[in-house]
Amino acid sequence: MPSMPTTPRLALGKPDYTSLVFPDPPEDRPYIISNMVMSLDGTVVIEGTERGLGSPTDQLLMRELRVNVDVVMNGAGTLRASGTSSRVTPELAPLRTARGLTPHPRAAVVSASGDLPLERLFFTARDFDAVVFLSDGAPADRRTAIEATGRSVVVLPAAELLAATLRHLRRERGARTLLVEGGPRLLGGLVALGAVDEYFLTLGPVVVAGNTALPAAVAPRTPSIADLERYDLVSAHVEPTTSELFLRYRAQRPGN
Ligand SMILES: NC(=O)c1ccc[n+]([C@@H]2O[C@H](COP(=O)([O-])OP(=O)(O)OC[C@H]3O[C@@H](n4cnc5c(N)ncnc54)[C@H](OP(=O)(O)O)[C@@H]3O)[C@@H](O)[C@H]2O)c1
Numbered sequence: 001m002p003s004m005p006t007t008p009r010l011a012l013g014k015p016d017y018t019s020l021v022f023p024d025p026p027e028d029r030p031y032i033i034s035n036m037v038m039s040l041d042g043t044v045v046i047e048g049t050e051r052g053l054g055s056p057t058d059q060l061l062m063r064e065l066r067v068n069v070d071v072v073m074n075g076a077g078t079l080r081a082s083g084t085s086s087r088v089t090p091e092l093a094p095l096r097t098a099r100g101l102t103p104h105p106r107a108a109v110v111s112a113s114g115d116l117p118l119e120r121l122f123f124t125a126r127d128f129d130a131v132v133f134l135s136d137g138a139p140a141d142r143r144t145a146i147e148a149t150g151r152s153v154v155v156l157p158a159a160e161l162l163a164a165t166l167r168h169l170r171r172e173r174g175a176r177t178l179l180v181e182g183g184p185r186l187l188g189g190l191v192a193l194g195a196v197d198e199y200f201l202t203l204g205p206v207v208v209a210g211n212t213a214l215p216a217a218v219a220p221r222t223p224s225i226a227d228l229e230r231y232d233l234v235s236a237h238v239e240p241t242t243s244e245l246f247l248r249y250r251a252q253r254p255g256n
Contacts (some may be wrong), residue, residue: 006232006234008232008233008234008235008236009234009235009236010235010236010237011235011236011237011238012237012238012239012240013237013238013239013240014057014060014061014237014239014246015061015235015237015246015248016064017061017064017065017067017068017200018064018067018068018092018095019067019068019095020065020068022068022176022177022197022198023197024176025170025175025176025177026170027170027171028166028167028170028171029163029166029167029169029170029178029195030070030071030166030169030170030175030176030177030178031176031177031178031197031198032166032177032178032179032180032190032195032196032197032198033065033069033177033178033179033180033196033197033198033199033200034179034180034181034182034187034190034196034198034199034200035061035062035065035179035180035181035182035200035201035202036181036182036187036200036201036202037050037053037054037058037201037202037204038053038201038202038203038204039053039204039206039207039208040203040204040205040206040207041207041208041209043208044182044183044184045081045183046208048081049081049082050082050182051082052206053202053204053206054202054204054244055204055242055244057239057241057242057244058202058204058242058244058246060089061200061202061246062181063087063088063089063092064088064092065179065200066086066087066088066092066104066105066179067088067092067095067096068177068179069105069177069178069179070101070105070106070169070173070174070175070176070177070178071086071105071106071107071108071169071173071175071177071178071179072084072085072086072105072106072107072108072178072179072181073107073108073109073110073178073179073180073181073186074107074108074109074110074180074181074182074183074186075109075110075111075182075183075185075186075187076109076110076111076112076113076115076116077183077185077186078181078182078183078186079109079111079116079117079120079122080115080116080117081183083117083120083121083122084107084109084120084121084122084181085107085121085122085125085128086104086105086106086107086128086130087104087125087127087128088103088104088105102128102129103127103128104127104128105128105179106128106129106130106131106173106175107122107128107129107130107131108130108131108132108133108165108169109122109130109131109132109133110133110161110162110165110186111132111133111134111135111138112134112135112137112138112158112161113135113138113142114134114135114138114139114142114143114146115142116132116142116146118145118146118149122151123146123149123150123151124149130151130152131151131152131153131154131173132146132151132152132153132154133154133156133161133164133165133168134146134153134154134155134156135155135156135157135158135161136155136156136157136158137158138155143155154168156168162186162189162190162193162195163193166178166193166195180196191229194229194253196229196251197250197251197253198234198248198249198250198251199231199247199248199249199250199251200246200247200248200249201246201247201249202244202245202246202247203244203245203247204244205242205243205244229251230251230252231249231250231251231252232249232250232252233247233248233249234248234249234250235247235248236248
C-alpha cells in the first residue's frame with residue numbers, strides 16, 4: 001500500500017544535507033539512500049566517469065550525505081572507473097564525531113569477479129574502514145590479493161550477492177543506514193530488490209546528447225509499467241549559481 005505523500009519542501013539555494021533523519025531500518029538490511037548526478041538528458045557517464053556532470057556544490061552535497069550514514073557503497077565498476085572512498089571533508093568530520101560516529105563512514109564495494117584496482121585509495125587509505133563483498137564464484141587468487149591489502153573480504157553466494165550483502169551489513173556489522181553512490185548496475189540491482197528507500201538526484205545543466213550506449217542512472221531493468229518503483233518528492237532545491245536541481249525522493253512503501 002502506498003505511503004501518504006507529504007508536502008514537498010521547495011526552496012532556492014543549496015540544501016543542507018548534514019542532519020537528515022531516517023526511519024528505523026528493517027531487520028534484514030539497512031535503510032538505503034542512493035545518490036546520483038545526471039545530465040538533463042538522463043546520462044550518468046561522460047568520458048568514462050561521472051566527473052563533469054556535477055558542480056563542486058554537488059560534490060559537497062555528496063559528502064554531506066555521507067555524514068548521515070554508517071556505510072557508503074559502490075559497485076566494482078565505479079571503483080574501477082573512478083576510484084571510490086567514503087571520506088567526508090575535514091569540516092564535516094566533527095559533525096560525525098560529535099554524534100559518536102567514526103570521522104568517516106565505512107566504505108563497501110560489491111564485486112562478482114574480484115577484478116579490483118588494488119592500488120586505489122579504497123584499498124590504500126587507512127583513515128576509513130572498508131570492506132569488499134565478493135561472490136563465491138570469484139577466483140581464489142583474486143580474493144587472496146584483495147585480502148593482502150588489509151581490507152576485509154566477505155565471501156557470499158553469487159546467486160544472492162546483493163541481498164546477502166545487505167543482510168550481512170545489518171546483522172553482522174550493525175549498519176542502520178547505507179548510502180549507495182552507484183553505479184547504475186549496482187543501483188539497478190538494489191531497486192530490483194525493492195531496497196532503495198530514498199533517491200537523491202542532482203540534475204546537472206548539461207546535455208550529453210546522442211550516445212545511447214551510455215548508461216542511465218538505474219540499470220539494467222526490463223521496462224514494465226507494472227514494475228515501476230514509485231517515489232514521492234520530499235524536497236527540491238534550485239541552485240541558481242550552478243543551475244542545478246537537487247532532488248530528494250522517498251519510496252512509496254509502508255513504513256517510509
Ligand atoms: N553519475 C553518477 O552519479 C555516477 C555514480 C556512480 C558511478 N557512475 C559511473 O557509472 C559507471 C559504472 O557503472 P556500472 O553500472 O558499470 O558499474 P557499478 O554499478 O559501479 O558496478 C557494477 C559491478 O558491481 C558488481 N555488482 C553490482 N551488482 C551486482 C550484483 N547484483 N551481483 C554481482 N555483482 C554485482 C559487479 O562487479 P564485477 O564486475 O567486479 O563482478 C558489477 O560488474 C562508471 O563510469 C562511473 O563513473 C556515475
